[in-house]
Amino acid sequence: MYIEVVANIGEARSDDFLHKTVIVVDVIRATSTIITALINGCKAIIPVETVLKAKELYREGDLLGGERFCKKIPGFDLGNSPLEFTKEVVQGKRVILTTTNGTRGIQKAMKADHVLAGALLNSKACAEAAIALKRDTVILCAGTQDVFSLEDGLCAGLILEELVSALGEKHVVTNDFGLAMRGCYLHAKNTLYETLLTCTNGKKMCKSGFQADVVSCTKTNITDQVPILEQDQMVLLQLSQGRRAF
Amino acid sequence: MYIEVVANIGEARSDDFLHKTVIVVDVIRATSTIITALINGCKAIIPVETVLKAKELYREGDLLGGERFCKKIPGFDLGNSPLEFTKEVVQGKRVILTTTNGTRGIQKAMKADHVLAGALLNSKACAEAAIALKRDTVILCAGTQDVFSLEDGLCAGLILEELVSALGEKHVVTNDFGLAMRGCYLHAKNTLYETLLTCTNGKKMCKSGFQADVVSCTKTNITDQVPILEQDQMVLLQLSQGRRAF
Numbered sequence: 001m002y003i004e005v006v007a008n009i010g011e012a013r014s015d016d017f018l019h020k021t022v023i024v025v026d027v028i029r030a031t032s033t034i035i036t037a038l039i040n041g042c043k044a045i046i047p048v049e050t051v052l053k054a055k056e057l058y059r060e061g062d063l064l065g066g067e068r069f070c071k072k073i074p075g076f077d078l079g080n081s082p083l084e085f086t087k088e089v090v091q092g093k094r095v096i097l098t099t100t101n102g103t104r105g106i107q108k109a110m111k112a113d114h115v116l117a118g119a120l121l122n123s124k125a126c127a128e129a130a131i132a133l134k135r136d137t138v139i140l141c142a143g144t145q146d147v148f149s150l151e152d153g154l155c156a157g158l159i160l161e162e163l164v165s166a167l168g169e170k171h172v173v174t175n176d177f178g179l180a181m182r183g184c185y186l187h188a189k190n191t192l193y194e195t196l197l198t199c200t201n202g203k204k205m206c207k208s209g210f211q212a213d214v215v216s217c218t219k220t221n222i223t224d225q226v227p228i229l230e231q232d233q234m235v236l237l238q239l240s241q242g243r244r245a246f
Numbered sequence: 247m248y249i250e251v252v253a254n255i256g257e258a259r260s261d262d263f264l265h266k267t268v269i270v271v272d273v274i275r276a277t278s279t280i281i282t283a284l285i286n287g288c289k290a291i292i293p294v295e296t297v298l299k300a301k302e303l304y305r306e307g308d309l310l311g312g313e314r315f316c317k318k319i320p321g322f323d324l325g326n327s328p329l330e331f332t333k334e335v336v337q338g339k340r341v342i343l344t345t346t347n348g349t350r351g352i353q354k355a356m357k358a359d360h361v362l363a364g365a366l367l368n369s370k371a372c373a374e375a376a377i378a379l380k381r382d383t384v385i386l387c388a389g390t391q392d393v394f395s396l397e398d399g400l401c402a403g404l405i406l407e408e409l410v411s412a413l414g415e416k417h418v419v420t421n422d423f424g425l426a427m428r429g430c431y432l433h434a435k436n437t438l439y440e441t442l443l444t445c446t447n448g449k450k451m452c453k454s455g456f457q458a459d460v461v462s463c464t465k466t467n468i469t470d471q472v473p474i475l476e477q478d479q480m481v482l483l484q485l486s487q488g489r490r491a492f
Contacts, residue, residue, distance in 0.1 A: 148422055
């Protein structure tokens, strides 16, 4: 199985995703939030690039979620903290979400056969889904404003490590950036939280009062669920759906 | 001290190098070759981007060196293997060198105050030189055709590690990519040669019969010499020169 790891959205070319599975990773915080919302019973997440588009798609009963510069968008129901997307708030609702990087990454990946949302929370499940979907796979680290973010690279490294655990070393081939991210993850795996506090987004989160979000986003493999894009909305991947894709 | 690590030449913007020290790293093989040539008594290396430019600058007594697609350029005296640049061949001579990535990286860095050539061979010396030259520093991983190469990232990680050893953890600040490369180096440091054999250029070298070059380029901190660009040629940095730059 060939897995390419891409360092940030700016380096991604949509046409390279044709016929592939793309796992979009934005650990702090978009994909961690999407996963949390869906496992808490949210009906679907609609990722959009702009505030205007979010407002256009809004229908009564929906929730508007998103951030710009780490802050909730004025007039929106929710920001981009996974801790806001509780069962009480999101169960049975559709959430229209716009964030600076993660939702842009999902939009960029639209040409792929399958678009999944990955984070540390569901890395093992992402590896299993990628295997089940039987495509060459790209891990697209969202990064921040077209610059690499360490937490996304660590997650890519963990997904690679889970793929190697599942398939064996010989059956997982990756690019040099993937090799680097796997090494980087293996070095940091016992100190993930401390490592996330040293990186740009971790420091920014703490400064903005979101340290609890970093704690939440650092949890590893706490769910076996994987969000997948169906038409224009993210829902939980069903195993039968994976089977259909063979 | 702030150290930015840039993943490949395509990501580098010349204007970002103003007033800085740039350490260009192309472990396999251009900067390893430049270091080897200069410590073997080569008078100067003139890095140029094209074969035409190399031939234009040639004067009697010079040597022409370089590669395209790992192979020696027809009519040139030398390829791009550090093992060719022995004392017997290069002592007292000027070498005009053109390679696919490394010399391009040096050209790209021209706007910097100081341009150094770094590799695993002289990583500690590069860290010491960067400290002595007292500038914000960029480690420019040359990569291969605008794609990240693992061996350059490992070298960036080692240079960072040497900076931390010299200055202390608190006095070395790097970007997220630098943090990742440092982690990646620390994971691989006891198996550098084996790791280099798994990456794209390592595999390409072995396939082309240059495995001995990989062995040679993997040697760590075997010299305290650092090539520096003076006008349009690389020579060994003299300590007094470092002092002049303060």
